[in-house]
Amino acid sequence: MTPSNDEMVVILTGANEGIGYHMLTALAEDDHRIAALDINGDNVRDVRSDSVGQVRYYKCDVTDTEAVDTTVSEIIDRWGRIDILVNNAGIVRVGSFQECSMADIRNEFEVNFFGYQRMIRAVLPHMRAQGSGIIHNMGSGTADTGHPGLSGYSATKGAIKALVLSLQLELRHTGVSCTLMIPPSTNTQMTADIEYPEWMTVEPEEVGRKLADKIHSTRPVITPDRTTRIGLSLTRRFPSLWRRMTAGVVGNTE
Structure with missing residues (x-):
């Protein structure tokens, strides 16, 4: 029997600001x-x-395995179950490839990729034991298109996409679903250094609330709305359009 909203337990990382908040x-x-x-x-x-x-x-710092495991154990001790995980925590280093050090890129991967892995590894045994659960992972269109000045961030999102595709195959008979949530370009502190024109960004309140409405979805790829879904499809099909749209948005990265 599916529990009601007030019985379900959701873990949300990166909850203090932006889309997560x-x-x-x-x-x-x-x-x-x-x-x-x-x-x-x-x-x-x-x-x-x-x-x-x-x-x-x-x-909880998602780059700390012990902290993640301890936190998940505390949640289980308090509420006895975990129904949904939203892997939303993320960081971005804006700058050309040559400007970003190996330490910068490693830091992005520690949060954006390995942080997701740590959370999944901590909650998955509980979800499999109860025979149900949803693991949402915040993705990005940059996983498919790339982005000038965001080579590290785009790489982490490409890795997340590959991880989710693999988990979807592994978990298909377990009752546990794994998804990609892909927002549009959103006006958050994380993207403050990217000089997007106003028409290219959406406010985080709109994106966060729309994604919250889809928290129970098990679709492989979840977008907040039809506009985002169409935009993703167009940029994947017409990469030259995306190149024109992003030309100069992070200044001179040559």
Whole structure:
């Protein structure tokens, strides 16, 4: 029997700001129980004060395996189950390939790829034991198109896409689903250094709330709306269009 919203437990990483924060507020309004993970919890605590018993903040660095395992164990001890994981934590280093050091790229992979892996490894045994669960992973259109000035970030998202495709095959008979959530270009602090024209970006509140509405979806690829889905399809089919759209958006990266 599928549990109701107020019985389900959602783990959301990167919950303190941007898309993650607005997913958190929307899920709290829908009476989900949410374990909100981030290294900073100032904004999460405000949501928690309005949703006593529903939202709990866990200070957790997804680059720390021990911290991830301990946090997931604490969530299980408190609520007894994990129904949905949203791997949303992410960082980006904006700059040309030559400007970005190997340490920069490793740091992006530690958060954006290995951080996702750590979370999946920690929750998957519990989901398989209960015979159900959904693992959402925040992807990006840059996994298919690339992006000037975002070579490291794009590479992490390409790795996430390949990981999700593999897990979808491995988990297809287990009751556990694995998805890619792909937002449009979003006006967050993480993308503040990218000089997108205003028409190319969407506010994080709109994106977060739309993705929260699809938290129970098990579709292989989830977008917040039809516009994003069409945009992704066009940029994949017509790469020259994407090259023109991104020309100069991060300044001179030559």
